[in-house]
Amino acid sequence: MHGVVGKIVARPGQREAVIKVLEDRPREVPGCLSYVVARDVDDGSAVWVTEIWKSPAVHATSLRSPGAREMVDRLRPLVATVERVATTHILSGAPEG
């Protein structure tokens, strides 16, 4: 299984707007086993997204989906940076899927 650890830094005052866009995401996405959105408790502009996908290919395909493209378009004016902190191979603890 394929993992992504992502950190989004919102533009000043835009973190809640970023979260709103992320929360509007399609929830049933083929091959997506986990998509966790979390607010950094120490950095008032940061949002963390940790994802688990069935495979790198499934994840790559999802990025080309209309839902993902719309999310990226909506996020673009709200974010300072979007950083892929790590790409991983999941060893244990993922939800069954």
Place this chain on the structure above:
Amino acid sequence: MHGVVGKIVARPGQREAVIKVLEDRPREVPGCLSYVVARDVDDGSAVWVTEIWKSPAVHATSLRSPGAREMVDRLRPLVATVERVATTHILSGAPEG
């Protein structure tokens, strides 16, 4: 819900030993909703642990448990650094618990 994003950097040649210790962890831990262990695909010495707990207090209590202490003791000679990359408040996507 309380989230932790952690990065362990193993000493040279010790990543698989670090993973073994993490995989030996107790799996049913009260208040732990998710504990994902993953190998960084780009950094050959890094292991990522992303955790979701019912609350900060439940997490703090777990760190004092015999199981957690034993894991830390076993990891100590194997690791170069253990970094808490982020402490978070989970907004969505956590397993029910």
